[in-house]
Amino acid sequence: MLRNLATYSEQSAAATRKIKQAMTYPIVVLVLAVVVGFLAVTFILPPIMDMFKTLGGELPLMTRILIGFVSFMGSYGVYVMLAVLAGCLLLYMYIRTPAGALQKDRFMLRIPVLGRLNLINTLARVCRSITILFRSGLPLPEILKLTAESSGNRVISNALMEVEADIIKGEGFASAMRKYPEFLPLMVEMTRVGEETGNLDNTLNIVADSFEIESADKLQTVLGMIEPAMTIIIGLAVGFLALSIFVPIYSSMSLIGG
Numbered sequence: 001m002l003r004n005l006a007t008y009s010e011q012s013a014a015a016t017r018k019i020k021q022a023m024t025y026p027i028v029v030l031v032l033a034v035v036v037g038f039l040a041v042t043f044i045l046p047p048i049m050d051m052f053k054t055l056g057g058e059l060p061l062m063t064r065i066l067i068g069f070v071s072f073m074g075s076y077g078v079y080v081m082l083a084v085l086a087g088c089l090l091l092y093m094y095i096r097t098p099a100g101a102l103q104k105d106r107f108m109l110r111i112p113v114l115g116r117l118n119l120i121n122t123l124a125r126v127c128r129s130i131t132i133l134f135r136s137g138l139p140l141p142e143i144l145k146l147t148a149e150s151s152g153n154r155v156i157s158n159a160l161m162e163v164e165a166d167i168i169k170g171e172g173f174a175s176a177m178r179k180y181p182e183f184l185p186l187m188v189e190m191t192r193v194g195e196e197t198g199n200l201d202n203t204l205n206i207v208a209d210s211f212e213i214e215s216a217d218k219l220q221t222v223l224g225m226i227e228p229a230m231t232i233i234i235g236l237a238v239g240f241l242a243l244s245i246f247v248p249i250y251s252s253m254s255l256i257g258g
Contacts, residue, residue, distance in 0.1 A: 026230045033234045066244040105154040117218045122153045124211035127204040134201040141168055156182055
């Protein structure tokens with residue numbers, strides 16, 4: 001049992017390290033892009049705008065949009081930041097309540113792309129916990145209670161508690177799980193096989209392995225999508241900023257030449 005716990009802890013720590021390493025590059029690039037954009041708008045754009053206005057030219061649409069945004073943030077930026085901070089604080093306070101925490105966990109299971117990843121990660125943890133506790137000799141209702149407390153997601157935890165209540169009433173483990181869509185068909189069917197063969201710990205261990213493999217594949221796919229997505233977004237922002245600055249410069253040179 002201790003060996004299983006050690007393996008489970010190592011796998012969880014390795015997955016966490018992998019996510020942190022993969023997110024380091026996009027975060028650094030994003031921060032640098034924000035800093036460069038701020039410096040360009042603050043120190044490069046104003047002199048160019050003054051020169052262009054002196055020459056009497058009409059600013060391009062993109063440049064007018066950029067100037068309007070900068071002017072708005074200059075006048076109301078503090079209020080915008082305070083509103084964002086207040087919104088974040090209210091959201092944080094809400095998700096600290098039981099209802100808010102439940103809504104947050106439900107959202108984490110339904111969010112596009114990442115929802116499936118969160119679900120299989122949670123179910124893999126549940127299967128692994130049931131396997132370890134089952135092999136320690138605890139009765140199934142007690143196992144489900146302990147697993148619900150450590151599942152990490154209140155939606156799954158509530159479903160496990162409902163399954164525990166159904167088992168106490170005399171219902172089978174697999175048939176009770178089948179009532180709740182949070183438990184994927186593979187987990188339900190393998191649980192049924194484990195019940196029928198008296199090999200529940202091994203079958204759920206296989207399910208946990210399967211979910212962890214799928215999780216690793218999906219995580220690699222998601223992380224692989226982050227870098228090109230960040231590149232496209234930053235490229236569009238830099239392109240907009242560059243055109244907003246260099247088009248007026250080109251127009252100013254035309255006016256001077258004229």
